[in-house]
Amino acid sequence: DVKVTQSSRYLVKRTGEKVFLECVQDMDHENMFWYRQDPGLGLRLIYFSYDVKMKEKGDIPEGYSVSREKKERFSLILESASTNQTSMYLCASSLWGEGGANVLTFGAGSRLTVL
Amino acid sequence: GQNIDQPTEMTATEGAIVQINCTYQTSGFNGLFWYQQHAGEAPTFLSYNVLDGLEEKGRFSSFLSRSKGYSYLLLKELQMKDSASYLCAVVDSNYQLIWGAGTKLIIKP
Numbered sequence: 001d002v003k004v005t006q007s008s009r010y011l012v013k014r015t016g017e018k019v020f021l022e023c024v025q026d027m028d029h030e031n032m033f034w035y036r037q038d039p040g041l042g043l044r045l046i047y048f049s050y051d052v053k054m055k056e057k058g059d060i061p062e063g064y065s066v067s068r069e070k071k072e073r074f075s076l077i078l079e080s081a082s083t084n085q086t087s088m089y090l091c092a093s094s095l096w097g098e099g100g101a102n103v104l105t106f107g108a109g110s111r112l113t114v115l
Numbered sequence: 116g117q118n119i120d121q122p123t124e125m126t127a128t129e130g131a132i133v134q135i136n137c138t139y140q141t142s143g144f145n146g147l148f149w150y151q152q153h154a155g156e157a158p159t160f161l162s163y164n165v166l167d168g169l170e171e172k173g174r175f176s177s178f179l180s181r182s183k184g185y186s187y188l189l190l191k192e193l194q195m196k197d198s199a200s201y202l203c204a205v206v207d208s209n210y211q212l213i214w215g216a217g218t219k220l221i222i223k224p
Contacts (some may be wrong), residue, residue: 042214042216043204043212101163101165102206103163104158104160
């Protein structure tokens with residue numbers, strides 16, 4: 001019944017390492033998103049994609065990049081991890097909805113710790 | 116700037132009723148979502164309001180007043196499994212989601 005799968009639930013990396021977070025959805029959704037979730041803050045959008053090979057910057061794209069080579073897969077890349085990127089990362093997908101009714105389906109999250 | 120305010124934490128008793136408020140100041144409005152997130156799990160969709168008024172879905176209801184920039188989520192007949200964080204999010208004029216920090220709801224027996 002799992003619809004959005006994030007490959008790693010927990011990761012521990014060292015400063016400067018390259019980190020890949022993978023997300024796969026099986027609902028044929030056009031839209032995919034990467035958020036980070038930190039205590040006391042609302043979800044913050046890092047990048048999103050409305051189509052294969054397409055990407056748009058969100059509110060906090062610095063230090064991140066993404067890849068969407070296939071419709072079902074959206075990867076988040078940290079080129080050189082830093083301690084301030086320690087966070088919970090949530091992937092989500094959606095269909096286009098009427099008006100603003102764009103319901104997101106989230107993955108269970110990837111908790112990244114950068115030492 | 117854009118802002119969504121929710122209480123950080125609330126406590127309620129099993130079987131009771133609780134109301135979780137959300138106030139917003141955003142550039143435009145195209146709807147408001149409530150999501151539920153159990154600890155360590157994915158947020159899941161609860162409700163979407165775009166018109167003023169109350170929408171009821173079983174034990175959960177969501178209310179919206181666009182003129183007041185205000186919404187609430189009403190949970191009735193509380194169960195222990197309702198212990199979770201409740202996230203309020205507003206769709207702004209650019210159809211971007213603006214998220215509140217979430218309200219952690221603790222249910223006591």
